[in-house]
Amino acid sequence: MSTETQNINVLEVRGLSKQYKKGVYASQGVTFNVRKGEIFALIGPNGAGKTTTIRMISTLLKATEGDAIVDGHSILTEPEKVRRAITYLPDEAGAYKTMTGKAYLEFMAGIYADNAQQVKEFVARGAEISELGERLKDKIGSYSRGMIRKLLLARAMMPKPALAILDEPTSGLDIINALEIRRMIKSLAEKGMSFLLSSHNMLEIEFVSDRVGIIAKGHLLEVGTPQELKEKYNTKNLEEVFEQVVMSK
Numbered sequence: 001m002s003t004e005t006q007n008i009n010v011l012e013v014r015g016l017s018k019q020y021k022k023g024v025y026a027s028q029g030v031t032f033n034v035r036k037g038e039i040f041a042l043i044g045p046n047g048a049g050k051t052t053t054i055r056m057i058s059t060l061l062k063a064t065e066g067d068a069i070v071d072g073h074s075i076l077t078e079p080e081k082v083r084r085a086i087t088y089l090p091d092e093a094g095a096y097k098t099m100t101g102k103a104y105l106e107f108m109a110g111i112y113a114d115n116a117q118q119v120k121e122f123v124a125r126g127a128e129i130s131e132l133g134e135r136l137k138d139k140i141g142s143y144s145r146g147m148i149r150k151l152l153l154a155r156a157m158m159p160k161p162a163l164a165i166l167d168e169p170t171s172g173l174d175i176i177n178a179l180e181i182r183r184m185i186k187s188l189a190e191k192g193m194s195f196l197l198s199s200h201n202m203l204e205i206e207f208v209s210d211r212v213g214i215i216a217k218g219h220l221l222e223v224g225t226p227q228e229l230k231e232k233y234n235t236k237n238l239e240e241v242f243e244q245v246v247m248s249k
Helices: 048-058 079-086 099-113 116-130 133-137 145-157 175-190 203-208 226-233 237-247
Strands: 009-019 026-033 039-043 064-071 086-089 163-167 194-197 211-216 219-224
Touching: 009 048, 009 145, 009 194, 026 039, 026 048, 026 064, 026 194, 026 211, 039 048, 039 163, 039 175, 039 203, 048 163, 048 194, 079 086, 099 116, 099 133, 099 145, 116 145, 145 163, 145 175, 175 194, 175 203, 203 237, 211 226, 211 237, 219 226, 219 237, 226 237
Parallel strands: 026 219, 039 194, 039 211, 086 163, 163 194
Antiparallel strands: 009 026, 009 064, 211 219
């Protein structure tokens, strides 16, 4: 990927805030960007404001202040266009267990696609991304947790969104399945897809992310590559960076 392409911002978050009552903010003045083909991780302790920020970017929550521009479209004034530019896979996402994997991909493709030909293209891409092969003919109820997560990620990736937002993409998975999903994400990013991730797994974040944003008590406190942050805080790993940043707030 060229440097020129990498410098294109797919997401620009500008002073994004969510106030639930006077003086009480879940997220306040959050500003960062995600470039084309970049994997950006937003991390923080429970209640830090990361989920609120992600939901505002996804247009599921309305921002109180600020804005976010997704693929050139404002979450405030063009939410429908933003929704067409993103996919959002929350941690608690599930699939219809009575459907086969292929039927599920076809059903979801029908929501994303504009026509029957595009449905076929999306399903073919989803089948390839999932790497489930013949198991796509089986009912989802017979799948392992890892297989279901692969299917859900394939569903999120198959429309080739400008920005894929993934909350805890490998939550609850064993080491092998988690590694496969991380490699899948890195491979798709190398092909130009952009990712906004949230995870409590610091080893995962350090392995998969190009840049990291650390949020605590509603404020974005640090942004940088894992290596830059480790050097700045003189630590051996991102967990120790996280501890220092969050505890200092």
